[in-house]
Amino acid sequence: MNQTKKLYLDDFTKNTCQAHVMHAFREKDRDVVILDQTLFYPQGGGQPCDQGTIQNDQTIFNVQDVRLIDGIVKHFGVFTSTPFEIGQEVYCKLDSERRMLHSRLHSAGHVLDKTLYELGFNWIPGKSYHFPNGPYVEYSGNLHNVDIDKLKNDIENLCNVWGTHGMPVTSKVVDKKTVLANEQLIRRCAFLANLPDNKPIYVITYGDDFASPCSGTHITNVSEIGHIMIRKIKESDGTIRISYDIRSLPNGE
Numbered sequence: 001m002n003q004t005k006k007l008y009l010d011d012f013t014k015n016t017c018q019a020h021v022m023h024a025f026r027e028k029d030r031d032v033v034i035l036d037q038t039l040f041y042p043q044g045g046g047q048p049c050d051q052g053t054i055q056n057d058q059t060i061f062n063v064q065d066v067r068l069i070d071g072i073v074k075h076f077g078v079f080t081s082t083p084f085e086i087g088q089e090v091y092c093k094l095d096s097e098r099r100m101l102h103s104r105l106h107s108a109g110h111v112l113d114k115t116l117y118e119l120g121f122n123w124i125p126g127k128s129y130h131f132p133n134g135p136y137v138e139y140s141g142n143l144h145n146v147d148i149d150k151l152k153n154d155i156e157n158l159c160n161v162w163g164t165h166g167m168p169v170t171s172k173v174v175d176k177k178t179v180l181a182n183e184q185l186i187r188r189c190a191f192l193a194n195l196p197d198n199k200p201i202y203v204i205t206y207g208d209d210f211a212s213p214c215s216g217t218h219i220t221n222v223s224e225i226g227h228i229m230i231r232k233i234k235e236s237d238g239t240i241r242i243s244y245d246i247r248s249l250p251n252g253e
């Protein structure tokens with residue numbers, strides 16, 4: 001089967017699209033829909049999946065879960081009436097509030113990376129978790145001689161200066177050779193070994209020059225995140241975990 005065209009990588013602001021049904025079937029008591037292209041982000045990279053609806057004149061498919069398996073995006077959910085037939089044209093609509101929250105939480109992780117870099121910490125980015133229930137980013141490094149309260153304040157201040165003044169977020173597509181030729185990109189890529197050889201790689205840049213390979217969804221300006229608050233900074237066995245939260249600005253989303 002052809003791989004799904006992943007529209008969610010190309011335009012972070014789009015919430016609706018047309019698509020064609022490639023497959024609609026049942027799998028382990030759940031209905032599954034596969035489209036030729038989709039805006040629904042599949043859970044991965046520490047970011048939860050999108051939800052929303054896929055519909056035509058006859059039926060609505062409520063999307064509850066989305067997974068990426070071998071390049072194919074599987075939408076799991078429930079039909080309100082008869083299932084789709086192969087080849088039908090359908091209309092996809094994201095739960096845009098949910099998407100926006102997840103993009104803000106995920107982008108806050110990139111802003112934290114940039115903040116630490118600007119503050120002179122050479123920690124290597126590792127695992128990240130951008131779910132609403134306790135998001136965090138992890139780094140290899142240690143907190144010897146680090147004043148944690150001061151670091152918390154410094155991070156929050158810098159994040160919120162960028163949030164207040166705004167900072168554009170841009171995306172471009174490169175190949176693996178380009179990533180391997182750029183030391184900055186190599187440093188920020190915890191999953192370098194897994195980067196595909198012959199597929200486009202999405203590189204996201206925060207501000208003028210802070211770039212990292214990433215296949216998540218992002219906001220288009222740091223000002224959309226709102227306030228970033230650092231809940232906790234702790235280290236165990238060379239892994240530093242920074243737990244954070246975000247809060248909408250009064251006039252924001």
Ligand SMILES: [Zn+2]
Pocket residue numbers: 106110213214215216
């Ligand atoms: Zn990312």
